[in-house]
Amino acid sequence: MSLDDEITKVAYELFERDGGVHGKDREHWLEAEEIVKARHAAAQVPSGKAKPKASAASAAAGAKKAPSAKKTSSGSTSKKKAKG
Secondary structure (H helix, E strand, O other), X not given: OOHHHHHHHHHHHHHHHOOOOXXXXXXXXXXXXXXXXXXXXXXXXXXXXXXXXXOHHHHHHHOOOOOOOOEOOOOOEOOOOOOO
């Protein structure tokens, strides 16, 4: 896949993520360029060396929030006790 094809694909994913709102094509393209460049840069880091941290754009594109633990009235996290 060519670099432009990859950027196009990521830009479309960003467009869909934003609810398919038209008029943000330039913003989506520029954000997609950053994401793809960061992916390519990370892929070229020789093994044994630390990888550079992902840009805020790539982190925002792929990040999902982990569910938070529910708190009980005592303030501790709730866990089921094993019967035994």
